[in-house]
Amino acid sequence: xxxxxxxxxxxxxxxxxxxxxxxxxxxxxxxxxxxxxxxxxxxxxxxxxxxxxxxxxxxxxxxxxxxxxxxxxxxxxxxxxxxxxxxxxxxxxxxxxxxxxxxxxxxxxxxxxxxxxxxxxxxxxxxxxxxxxxxxxxxxxxxxxxxxxxxxxxxxxxxxxxxxxxxxxxxxxxxxxxxxxxxxxxxxxxxxxxxxxxxxxxxxxxxxxxxxxxxxxxxxxxxxxxxxxxxxxxxxxxxxxxxxxxxxxxxxxxxxxxxxxxxxxxxxxxxxxxxxxxxxxxxxxxxxxxxxxxxxxxx
Amino acid sequence: xxxxxxxxxxxxxxxxxxxxxxxxxxxxxxxxxxxxxxxxxxxxxxxxxxxxxxxxxxxxxxxxxxxxxxxxxxxxxxxxxxxxxxxxxxxxxxxxxxxxxxxxxxxxxxxxxxxxxxxxxxxxxxxxxxxxxxxxxxxxxxxxxxxxxxxxxxxxxxxxxxxxxxxxxxxxxxxxxxxxxxxxxxxxxxxxxxxxxxxxxxxxxxxxxxxxxxxxxxxxxxxxxxxxxxxxxxxxxxxxxxxxxxxxxxxxxxxxxxxxxxxxxxxxxxxxxxxxxxxxxxxxxx
Numbered sequence: 001x002x003x004x005x006x007x008x009x010x011x012x013x014x015x016x017x018x019x020x021x022x023x024x025x026x027x028x029x030x031x032x033x034x035x036x037x038x039x040x041x042x043x044x045x046x047x048x049x050x051x052x053x054x055x056x057x058x059x060x061x062x063x064x065x066x067x068x069x070x071x072x073x074x075x076x077x078x079x080x081x082x083x084x085x086x087x088x089x090x091x092x093x094x095x096x097x098x099x100x101x102x103x104x105x106x107x108x109x110x111x112x113x114x115x116x117x118x119x120x121x122x123x124x125x126x127x128x129x130x131x132x133x134x135x136x137x138x139x140x141x142x143x144x145x146x147x148x149x150x151x152x153x154x155x156x157x158x159x160x161x162x163x164x165x166x167x168x169x170x171x172x173x174x175x176x177x178x179x180x181x182x183x184x185x186x187x188x189x190x191x192x193x194x195x196x197x198x199x200x201x202x203x204x205x206x207x208x209x210x211x212x213x214x215x216x217x218x219x220x221x222x223x224x225x226x227x228x229x230x231x232x233x234x235x236x237x238x239x240x241x242x243x244x245x246x247x248x249x250x251x252x253x254x255x256x257x258x259x260x261x262x263x264x265x266x267x268x269x270x271x272x273x274x275x276x277x278x279x280x281x282x283x284x285x286x287x288x289x290x291x292x293x294x295x296x297x298x299x
Numbered sequence: 300x301x302x303x304x305x306x307x308x309x310x311x312x313x314x315x316x317x318x319x320x321x322x323x324x325x326x327x328x329x330x331x332x333x334x335x336x337x338x339x340x341x342x343x344x345x346x347x348x349x350x351x352x353x354x355x356x357x358x359x360x361x362x363x364x365x366x367x368x369x370x371x372x373x374x375x376x377x378x379x380x381x382x383x384x385x386x387x388x389x390x391x392x393x394x395x396x397x398x399x400x401x402x403x404x405x406x407x408x409x410x411x412x413x414x415x416x417x418x419x420x421x422x423x424x425x426x427x428x429x430x431x432x433x434x435x436x437x438x439x440x441x442x443x444x445x446x447x448x449x450x451x452x453x454x455x456x457x458x459x460x461x462x463x464x465x466x467x468x469x470x471x472x473x474x475x476x477x478x479x480x481x482x483x484x485x486x487x488x489x490x491x492x493x494x495x496x497x498x499x500x501x502x503x504x505x506x507x508x509x510x511x512x513x514x515x516x517x518x519x520x521x522x523x524x525x526x527x528x529x530x531x532x533x534x535x536x537x538x539x540x541x542x543x544x545x546x547x548x549x550x551x552x553x554x555x556x557x558x559x560x561x562x563x564x565x566x567x568x569x570x571x572x573x574x575x576x577x578x579x580x581x582x583x584x585x
Contacts, residue, residue, distance in 0.1 A: 098374040102453045113460045248365055266475050267459040271452060278448045279300040 005222055007215045014057055018071040021078050024254045036251035039079060039159045042180050042225050047159050051080055058088040077256030079158050083276055089265060091272035093257045097144045099275050100259070104138035120261045147255055156249060162225060166232055169246060184224045187231045196224035300373060300443045307368040307440065314440040315339030316359055317419055319431045329422065331408055332431060336417040341439065343410050352381035353444045356405040356423060359436040367401045373443035381406070382424045391426075399426045405439060484540035494536050501532065 006016050028034040041047045058072050076085070077092040085091055103117055114133040118125035121140050128136065166172070166183065174182050184196040197217040205214040236246045262268040306313065317334035324330050344353070357367045375390050376383075381404055383391055392399070403425035411418045421439075423431075431437075462472050476483060508523050524532065527545075535541045 095374065099448055100452060100456075102449045103456070109457075113457070116460050117456075261456060262459040264459050264462055264472075264475070266478065267455050267462075271455050271459075274448060274451050274455070278445055279443070 005219050007219050007222075010053075013053065014068075014071055014075065017075050021074055021254070021256065025074075025078075025256060028253055028255075034253045037254040038156075038251040040162050040225070040229060041159055042162045044161050044164065047161055050159060051082070051084065054080055055084060055088055058090060073258070074256050077258055078254060081158050083273065086269050086273060090258070091260075091268055093144065093259050094272065094275040095279060097141050097259055099279075100261070101141060103261070104134050104141060117261060120263070121259065144257060144259065147253065147257070156252070162229060166228070169236060170232060180221065180224060180228070184228055187228055187235075194220060197221055303373070303441065303443060304369070307366060307371075310366040311368060311438050311440045313339065314438040315341050315419075317341075317356075317421075317437045317439055319433060319435055319437060320418075322431070328408065332421050332423060334419045334421060334437065336419050337436060341407060341410060341417075341419050344407060350381075350406040350408075350422065351444050352404045352406040352422070352424060353441060354405045354407065354421075354439050355442050356403040356421065356437050356439050357401055358432070359438045367397060368438075368440055370395045370398050371402060371442065372398075376404070377443050378446050378449055400429065403429065404442070484538075486539055497536055498533070 006020070008016055024035065024037050041050060054072065054076055058076060061068050061072060063069065073090055076088070076090045080090075080092070081094075111130055111133070114130065114137065115125040118133060118136055118140075121137065123136055123140050125133070125136075163179075163183075172178060172183060172186050174186055178186075179199060181196040181198045197220055202214065202217050202221065205217060233247065240246045260268065262271050315336060316338045318337050320333050320335055322330055322332045344351070355368060355371060372394055375393050379387055379390060394402075403423040405424075406422045407419060408422050409420040411420070458472055458474060505524065512523060531541070531543050535543075
């Protein structure tokens with residue numbers, strides 16, 4: 001598939017992003033084996049900006065516009081994670097549902113409640129004895145685990161920050177702090193294409209509102225990031241030697257799963273927060289955006 | 300858990316290194332392995348009655364390969380009591396083969412200091428064929444243990460399932476009312492008439508008990524309510540939320556159970572009673 005680069009204004013961001021994510025998710029159903037995907041951004045600030053943009057879209061959009069809400073839900077489910085999602089009404093799956101296995105267990109749960117659980121998970125719920133319903137719940141949880149599954153070293157974030165990973169793996173001969181243009185110049189010195197535009201050039205184009213040159217520079221910047229990524233992977237493979245592998249993980253299949261078992265907003269948020277805060281206690285300190293403080297919506 | 304991963308990927312550089320020296324067997328505790336602490340430090344867990352087996356132990360080799368700890372799946376065993384019985388053994392078997400071949404789950408049993416050297420005594424759990432090597436160095440690192448999270452999540456789910464689809468103000472779950480409208484709890488609860496019925500009934504029971512206790516019936520004496528307890532009971536009946544405290548042994552538990560029985564008898568299942576107790580025994584009894 002040829003490399004396609006999409007650029008545009010902030011207004012069309014969601015539509016473009018949704019198209020790409022939906023395309024990949026459709027391929028999951030059709031292709032065998034399903035394609036693996038990983039999202040990269042260059043710097044931590046860009047990842048924060050992506051998350052913030054999606055959350056702002058979720059908060060400011062019209063709740064009655066079903067199509068728009070569906071697009072936002074798909075994008076958030078595929079790319080966002082962390083406590084800052086609590087301000088929206090979207091709380092996606094945490095850790096492939098590993099913490100909710102109690103749903104299939106025997107206990108004081110009545111038949112009616114099992115049926116309600118199944119209905120919320122999107123499974124057939126009308127017929128079956130207690131044991132059959134429980135088995136259906138277990139099967140659904142297993143399916144979620146399989147499609148979102150781990151089996152990797154470390155917990156990969158949904159969106160990987162290229163700069164920190166390159167920092168970890170490669171030592172670049174650049175003095176002090178480096179950004180994309182310097183990294184690109186070092187890793188691909190004889191690149192046939194143009195060099196990567198520097199941050200200053202992009203900023204001056206933005207300030208003087210030269211949209212055409214700004215778009216072409218941003219497009220070139222994205223292409224450079226991709227070239228840097230492929231070059232680093234190649235370097236890791238060739239330099240590590242035969243005995244050890246530096247890059248140990250394979251990408252996962254992209255998924256956008258939610259497990260909306262709680263209907264009440266407050267319960268759903270508490271459910272989500274309990275899972276996130278017990279596995280990532282420091283996330284509470286880091287991810288809360290000061291403008292979108294934790295507020296339970298009052299109805 | 301995320302914090303654990305950062306360390307594990309780098310091979311746990313800060314983890315204490317232990318050198319295996321001997322094993323002893325005791326009737327009560329099973330096999331106890333003694334290690335010499337070569338670097339780092341180990342803390343004795345404060346609660347010695349329950350051993351959570353909150354560590355993983357693996358051999359410290361120089362081989363440049365993926366550290367075994369980073370392949371360990373915390374979520375498969377985070378809420379299980381070790382050592383695993385045969386019903387839960389399959390959870391351990393679901394771990395990656397390398398993990399089963401090279402990793403123990405360990406618990407710090409004791410720490411002794413003899414002749415300026417620290418000896419750490421561990422209890423371990425692992426694959427049947429896995430053995431500790433004499434003189435080898437091992438790393439001890441923490442694992443994710445959490446027994447409460449499944450209970451919390453299942454309670455939240457249960458509360459949500461029991462809430463009707465479009466609750467109006469008054470039918471919002473009381474737990475949520477603590478967040479959304481805490482002042483409502485200061486209101487008077489039941490009507491005057493109902494309260495009178497309850498108080499009359501309790502006065503009648505009280506009189507019977509008093510007569511019995513006057514006849515030196517020991518159990519009846521224990522069941523009599525003291526003056527402060529009677530006041531508490533009136534308070535419970537009057538207000539929606541009542542906070543009652545008393546030193547242990549003052550029948551706070553007895554008061555709660557009496558009220559529970561009374562309201563159940565009267566209202567059937569419609570009334571929600573919330574009890575918050577610090578000691579697990581009290582909430583279990585309630």
